[in-house]
Amino acid sequence: MVTPLLSLTGVEKVWPNGTVALRGVDLTVQAGRVHGLLGANGAGKSTLIKILAGAIPPTGGAVSWRGEPVRWTNPRSARGAGVATIYQHIPLVPTLSVAENMLLEQRRGWRGDRAGRARAAAVARMLGDPFDLDAIVGDLPIGTRQMVAIAQGLMSDPALLIMDEPTASLAGHEREQVYGTIRRLTDEGRAVLFVSHFLDEIVALTDEVTVLRDGRAVLHAETATLDEAAIAAAIAGRSVAALERAESERRTGAPLLELRDLASPGKLAPASFAVAKGEIVGVAGMLGAGRSELLHAIFGADPAAEGLVSLGGDPVGRTPPEAVAAGIALVPEDRAAQGFVPGMTIAENLALPRTGTLIARAAEDAAARAAIDRLAIKAPGPDALVSELSGGNAQKVVIAKWLTPETRVLLLDEPTAGIDIGARTDILRLIRALADDGLAVVLVSSEFEELIAVADRILVMRDGAVVAEVDPAAIDEAGLIQLASGTHTDTGIAA
Amino acid sequence: MNRTTDWRQIFGLREAGVYYALLILLALLAAIAQSHGLPNYLSAQNLGNIAYQASLVGIMGVAMTVMLITGAFDLSVASVAALAAAVLIGLAPGIGFPLAALAAITTAIGIGIVNGVIVQFVGINAFIVTLGTLTAVRGLVLVLTDGRSLMVERPEVLQQMLAFESTRVPLFWPLLAIAAALLVLAALKRRPLPGLGGVVIAALALLAGRGFAVAAPVVYLALFTAIVWAVLRFTVVGRRVYAVGGNAEAARLSGISVHAYKIGAFILSSAAAGFAGVLFGCRLGAINPTALQGAELTVIAAAILGGTSLLGGAGSVVKTVVGALLLFTLTNGFNVLNLGASYQGLIEGIVVIAAAAIYTVGGKRGARKAAA
Numbered sequence: 070m071v072t073p074l075l076s077l078t079g080v081e082k083v084w085p086n087g088t089v090a091l092r093g094v095d096l097t098v099q100a101g102r103v104h105g106l107l108g109a110n111g112a113g114k115s116t117l118i119k120i121l122a123g124a125i126p127p128t129g130g131a132v133s134w135r136g137e138p139v140r141w142t143n144p145r146s147a148r149g150a151g152v153a154t155i156y157q158h159i160p161l162v163p164t165l166s167v168a169e170n171m172l173l174e175q176r177r178g179w180r181g182d183r184a185g186r187a188r189a190a191a192v193a194r195m196l197g198d199p200f201d202l203d204a205i206v207g208d209l210p211i212g213t214r215q216m217v218a219i220a221q222g223l224m225s226d227p228a229l230l231i232m233d234e235p236t237a238s239l240a241g242h243e244r245e246q247v248y249g250t251i252r253r254l255t256d257e258g259r260a261v262l263f264v265s266h267f268l269d270e271i272v273a274l275t276d277e278v279t280v281l282r283d284g285r286a287v288l289h290a291e292t293a294t295l296d297e298a299a300i301a302a303a304i305a306g307r308s309v310a311a312l313e314r315a316e317s318e319r320r321t322g323a324p325l326l327e328l329r330d331l332a333s334p335g336k337l338a339p340a341s342f343a344v345a346k347g348e349i350v351g352v353a354g355m356l357g358a359g360r361s362e363l364l365h366a367i368f369g370a371d372p373a374a375e376g377l378v379s380l381g382g383d384p385v386g387r388t389p390p391e392a393v394a395a396g397i398a399l400v401p402e403d404r405a406a407q408g409f410v411p412g413m414t415i416a417e418n419l420a421l422p423r424t425g426t427l428i429a430r431a432a433e434d435a436a437a438r439a440a441i442d443r444l445a446i447k448a449p450g451p452d453a454l455v456s457e458l459s460g461g462n463a464q465k466v467v468i469a470k471w472l473t474p475e476t477r478v479l480l481l482d483e484p485t486a487g488i489d490i491g492a493r494t495d496i497l498r499l500i501r502a503l504a505d506d507g508l509a510v511v512l513v514s515s516e517f518e519e520l521i522a523v524a525d526r527i528l529v530m531r532d533g534a535v536v537a538e539v540d541p542a543a544i545d546e547a548g549l550i551q552l553a554s555g556t557h558t559d560t561g562i563a564a
Numbered sequence: 565m566n567r568t569t570d571w572r573q574i575f576g577l578r579e580a581g582v583y584y585a586l587l588i589l590l591a592l593l594a595a596i597a598q599s600h601g602l603p604n605y606l607s608a609q610n611l612g613n614i615a616y617q618a619s620l621v622g623i624m625g626v627a628m629t630v631m632l633i634t635g636a637f638d639l640s641v642a643s644v645a646a647l648a649a650a651v652l653i654g655l656a657p658g659i660g661f662p663l664a665a666l667a668a669i670t671t672a673i674g675i676g677i678v679n680g681v682i683v684q685f686v687g688i689n690a691f692i693v694t695l696g697t698l699t700a701v702r703g704l705v706l707v708l709t710d711g712r713s714l715m716v717e718r719p720e721v722l723q724q725m726l727a728f729e730s731t732r733v734p735l736f737w738p739l740l741a742i743a744a745a746l747l748v749l750a751a752l753k754r755r756p757l758p759g760l761g762g763v764v765i766a767a768l769a770l771l772a773g774r775g776f777a778v779a780a781p782v783v784y785l786a787l788f789t790a791i792v793w794a795v796l797r798f799t800v801v802g803r804r805v806y807a808v809g810g811n812a813e814a815a816r817l818s819g820i821s822v823h824a825y826k827i828g829a830f831i832l833s834s835a836a837a838g839f840a841g842v843l844f845g846c847r848l849g850a851i852n853p854t855a856l857q858g859a860e861l862t863v864i865a866a867a868i869l870g871g872t873s874l875l876g877g878a879g880s881v882v883k884t885v886v887g888a889l890l891l892f893t894l895t896n897g898f899n900v901l902n903l904g905a906s907y908q909g910l911i912e913g914i915v916v917i918a919a920a921a922i923y924t925v926g927g928k929r930g931a932r933k934a935a936a
Contacts, residue, residue, distance in 0.1 A: 370817060393819030401817050408817075410810035412877050421807055421818040425800050470818065 072136040073097040074260050075121070075152075075229055081129030082116050082284075090116040092284040093130060098229060098260045103251060105275035105292065106264045109304055109489030112281040114264055118233055121262070122154035123147030148174075153222035157234040161217060163207030167193075167200050171221045192223050196250055212243030219250060230254060231262045236270060240355045241554050248274055268297040280304055304490060322346030325509040326397075326478045328367065331376035336362045338534035339376065344478070344509040349500065351524030351541065352513045354553050359533035360513040361402050364480045367511070368392050368399040380477065393422055398471030402482040402513075404460065408467035411456035415441070415448055418455050419470050440469035445495060461492025468499070478509045485516060497523050517549045529553050574757070581922055582870055582883050585915075586890045593897040602901065608772035610900070612782065618892035619781035620645070620840040621859060622885045625866040626789050627829075627836035629884040630796070632867055634829040635809035635876025639694040640679060641837040642859035643701035648672045648841030649851045650705050653714045661724040665842045672838025673831055675701060680830030684823050698860065706853045713852040722849045729846035732777040739769035739776075781843050785885065788836070792881050805829070809876030865912070866891055869919045890915070 075098040082091040091113045098104045108114045119125045120132070123141035132139055134150055141147040147154075161170050169180070171189045178185065189202060199216045200209065206217060215235055222230055232251075236244045251261050251274065265271055271278060272292060280288035280303040288303040324343040332339040337359050344350050354360045366374035369385070369392040378385045378392075385395045392399075401407035409418045416437035420428070437451030444465040448458055455466050464484060471479060481500065485493040501523055504510050514520050520527050521541045529537040529552045537552050544552075573579055590606060597605035604610075624641045631638050648668035655664035679697055683690045716722050743766035750759030769776065796802035807815040808825045816822045845851055869887030872879030891912060898908045 368817070388821070389816055389819045390821050399817055401813075406811070407813045410807045410814050410877070412810045413807065417803060420800075420803070421815065421820065423800060428798055428800060428803060 071099065074100045074135060076133050077130065078133075079130035080117070080120065080127045080132065082113075082120065082125070083128045090284055091120075091127070094281065094284070094286050095289075096279055096286060098262055099277075100228065100260050101255050101258045102276040103255055103261045103263055103274055105271040105278040106262055106281065107266075107268075107271060107278065107300060107304055108281035109491065112304075112489075113284040114281055115233070116284075117281065118154060118156075118231055118262075118264065121147065121152060121231055123152070148225050148227070151226070151228035152231065153225055153227035153229070154231040155218050155222045155233065155235060157237060161206045161214060161221070164205065166203050166205055167209075167217050167220075168202040170206055170217055171202075171224050173221065174224065188224065189220075192220050195223070195253070196220055197246075199246060210243075212239045212246065215239060215243070215247065216250070219247070223254075227259065229260045229262065231264075233264045234266065235263075236265065236267065240357060241550070244270070268300055271300065272297055301490060322348075322507070325381055326367070326511075327377075327379045327382075329377040329379075331363075331366050331374060331378060333362060333366050333371050333374040336371070336533055337366055337374070338532075340535045342528065342535070342538075344511060346477075346507050346509055347504050348526070349504045349510040349512055349524045351520035351527040352511060352530060353517055353520055353527050353549050354513075354530035355515075358530040358553065360530055361482050362533065363530065363535075364399060364482050364511065364513060367480060368397055370399065394424075396475050396477035397480065398422075398476045398478065399480045400464075400468050400471065400482060400484055402486070404463055404467055405456075409455045409463060409470075411454070413455065414452050415446070415455055415458075415466055416451040418466055421470060422473070440466075440472065443472075444469055444499060459492075461488040461496075464488055464492070464496065465499075468496070472503075476508065478511070479503060480511045482513045483515060484512070485514065485519060493519075517546045517553075521546065521549070577922055578871070582886045582890065582919070585869075585919070586886055586893065589890060589893050589897070593893070593901065596897075596901055596903075600901065605897075605900065608776050610896075611772075612776070612778040614889060614892050614896050615782045615785075616779045617896060618885075618888045619779075619785040620843055621862050621866055621892070622785045622888040623781075623788055623836050623840045623843075624833075624859070624863045625870075625884040625888050626785075626792050626881045627833040628863050629867045629870065629872050629879045629881045630792060630805060631829045631833045632872045632874060633796075633805055633809045633876060633879045634826050635812065636683060636690040636826060636829060637694060637874070638679065638830065638833045639691065639860050639864075640675065640697040640701055641833060641840075641863055642856045643698045643705065644672050644675050644834050644837040645841035645844060645859070646705045646851070646853075646856045647675070647701050647708075648838040649845035649855060650708045650714065650853075652842050652845040653716055653849075653851045654708060656716050656721050656725065657718045661721055661728070665728075668842050668845070669835060669838040672834045672841065674834075676831040676834025677827070679834065680827030683830070684826050702857070709851065709853045711853055713850055715850040725846040725849055729780060729843055731780045733780055733783045734775075734777045735783075736769055736772070736774045736776045739765055739772075743769065784839075784843070789881055789885050796881065806877055809878075811877070862888075862891060865916045868916060871919075871923050873923075887919075 077094055077096040079093040079095065080091055081093055083089050094113070094117060096117075106114055106117070116125070120127050123144045123146055126140070126142060132141070139150065141150065162173070168186055168189045171192065172185045175182070175185055186202070193200065193202060196216060196219065200213050206214060209217065219232075219235070235247050239247065248270070251263065254261055263271075263275055272295070275292045277291050278288065278295060278300060279286050280300065282304065288300070322345050325346045326344040328343070329341050330339040331337070331341070340363060342350070352360050352363065362371065365371045367378055368389055369387045370389050374387065380395050380397065383395075385392055385397065405411070410421070416433045419437050419440060420433045434451045440446065441448055441451065446458070446462050446465045446469070448462060455463050458466065468484065484496055484500070488496070497519060500510060500512065512520065512524060521544065524541050527539050527541050527544070527549070528535050529539065529549065531553060539549070539552065577584070594605040597603070624645065628638060628641065648671060651671050652664045652668040655667055659667075675697060679694055682688055682693045716725065743762040746758045746762030746765065750756065750762060796805060804815065804820050805825060807818070807820060808822050812822050844856065866888035867879065867884045868874075869890055870880060870883030870885070872884060894912055894915065895908065897903065898905055
């Protein structure tokens with residue numbers, strides 16, 4: 070057997086406060102292969118990546134690199150050995166140029182150094198020149214920034230490239246670019262440890278897979294022997310009750326939310342449609358297709374928006390306070406940046422939309438307890454800070470904020486993004502239950518199978534315009550991807 | 565209510581540090597005074613005097629704290645206060661004290677609206693905008709006063725102004741009444757903290773004696789602090805102030821009018837500065853064009869000593885007032901004990917940085933514990 074490039078045996082990590090993040094993980098990475106690493110939120114992926122990057126030391130177990138035991142104590146020693154890590158939130162300096170970002174690690178010499186620039190140019194050429202070296206990083210679209218981050222990682226000529234969710238924020242063709250790069254790197258004999266939430270790309274891209282759950286590696290197998298269902302089951306730890314379309318024909322009531330020529334210059338082409346009481350309208354589209362912009366325009370959060378939004382026949386004012394007063398609620402896309410106030414407790418966050426004069430502590434605590442029970446939020450109590458909850462539980466708080474008798478329309482922007490499968494199923498069930506209770510729901514999601522499973526109707530958006538309306542019973546995921554990307558050749562990640 | 569009281573947090577360095585600092589400083593100064601054979605430093609009269617000296621900065625500091633909680637910044641307060649004083653002194657002989665005071669505060673509010681609208685709707689950083697108004701408004705004061713000191717020369721108007729500023733308010737019975745109210749509240753709600761406060765206030769009142777009285781500005785400061793504290797603590801408006809500073813986008817998407825709150829904070833800050841300016845003008849019955857120069861930094865220092873974060877979303881007005889008292893106790897101590905005034909700035913600066921360090925380090929430790 071060939072000596073593996075990297076092998077971990079029984080790696081443990083116990084935080085000083087006693088929290089156990091890793092309970093003995095075995096992992097081997099071979100040169101020239103793509104190794105997929107999966108796990109629910111909190112399973113220990115990030116901790117493992119940080120240990121490999123040298124950012125934190127393990128508290129037990131052994132790491133060996135090219136057959137030799139090593140103990141990396143800081144990121145520079147790991148990089149020196151040949152491990153490059155690309156984190157999910159791309160740590161680039163937005164005000165510097167691409168070339169300067171790639172050369173950030175350079176430790177001496179002049180800024181305009183010709184040799185450095187030549188090395189940067191060589192790496193860029195290897196990636197197929199996806200960017201201009203002199204462009205300012207802050208001006209680049211997010212997909213290109215991801216390429217810059219990869220290029221930055223490649224500057225140290227690593228033998229192992231660790232990528233944490235590199236495609237999470239990318240659109241279809243940008244993902245394709247990343248996949249192509251990964252294949253080229255492994256062809257050169259480099260190894261890639263690829264962390265992702267997307268089962269389809271794991272199956273299509275990786276050679277072998279390790280699944281973490283509760284700090285242990287629970288599955289390690291050649292990808293060819295697995296299918297998505299098997300991986301999903303390993304992640305969840307139980308067979309996932311696949312969310313199937315409701316059998317019975319759902320009854321929907323009279324039109325409640327109506328849009329007439331709602332548009333925003335440069336972002337949203339005039340859109341007109343209605344959503345009935347009890348109806349779930351799905352909105353499909355690629356990143357940048359104008360889905361969030363549509364929701365923000367409905368909610369009055371886009372001051373440039375024009376057109377008419379009415380609720381039960383009455384026009385709704387064009388500011389968020391007026392929309393909230395009318396009964397429209399928005400669960401925004403970016404939980405941490407837009408959804409909750411981190412320094413506030415669950416009870417306080419839930420009460421944010423409340424108006425009135427005095428704070429009713431007892432009533433708010435009771436409401437928070439009720440929400441914790443109803444949505445099965447894992448939290449010590451109403452006084453817990455939302456910033457201390459996991460992604461799925463924080464998302465439940467953001468949704469629960471709007472579960473008041475006043476809410477009549479619920480606008481959901483990617484409510485399941487970055488959430489593990491268990492919580493994801495909870496949230497989809499909740500959405501369905503809310504619609505059954507008579508809410509009108511508009512659901513934006515990049516997970517097209519979710520839309521097909523829960524929506525009564527799907528609107529497809531492209532380049533800021535609603536381009537099609539389809540019946541979810543009559544379309545499959547591939548069909549939706551084709552409609553949303555607008556070509557019949559670009560079918561996502563078929564390798 | 566089964567909300568538990570976390571005593572270790574309430575009396576921890578991060579939560580209560582500024583109170584400890586004030587008590588330690590007072591004890592230290594009292595000991596030094598004792599050993600130098602000076603009159604009792606902790607006399608009711610001297611403590612009332614410190615509160616009086618701190619009152620203007622305290623009033624501006626309370627509003628500045630609200631400003632900082634919303635995540636913005638106001639450097640222009642001292643200039644605005646000087647402008648208000650100049651307007652008061654300039655107009656009072658003509659239109660009488662009440663109308664002149666109204667005009668002064670209205671002028672101040674006007675500056676607040678200008679600050680807020682430029683920050684919110686043009687989108688320039690509050691630091692830059694209020695640095696601009698600091699300079700421009702000071703310039704306006706120079707223009708209005710023609711670079712000279714102004715004085716009120718009509719004796720009856722001057723009398724009114726002095727009455728507004730220098731009347732001494734007897735506090736013995738009011739303090740006892742407040743203490744009794746707190747004790748009743750503690751007994752009714754079964755919450756120990758108000759009871760503790762009641763006992764402390766009653767003890768202070770009894771120690772100070774029946775003749776205890778303070779100058780009017782101390783009472784204005786106490787009332788203003790109490791009102792702002794109650795609004796922040798008990799009302800939805802208060803929670804929304806914290807939400808706007810804690811995460812403006814989340815607040816906006818929860819239907820909170822972020823613009824209104826942020827501009828409101830600028831208006832409150834300038835109105836408080838205007839009121840402080842009126843008190844300042846009344847105190848001297850005169851204004852010189854460089855009055856209060858640099859006071860904005862003392863105001864911000866008081867808020868920082870009180871643990872208010874410059875990042876927004878956190879802060880306490882009561883602790884800001886204690887921070888102001890701490891700074892003026894230092895000044896007062898240096899003067900009364902004749903401890904070499906040249907060291908004063910050095911010591912004050914070190915105190916502010918040390919306080920910020922305690923809050924930052926203590927805050928990190930707290931966050932780590934919370935994550936467990």
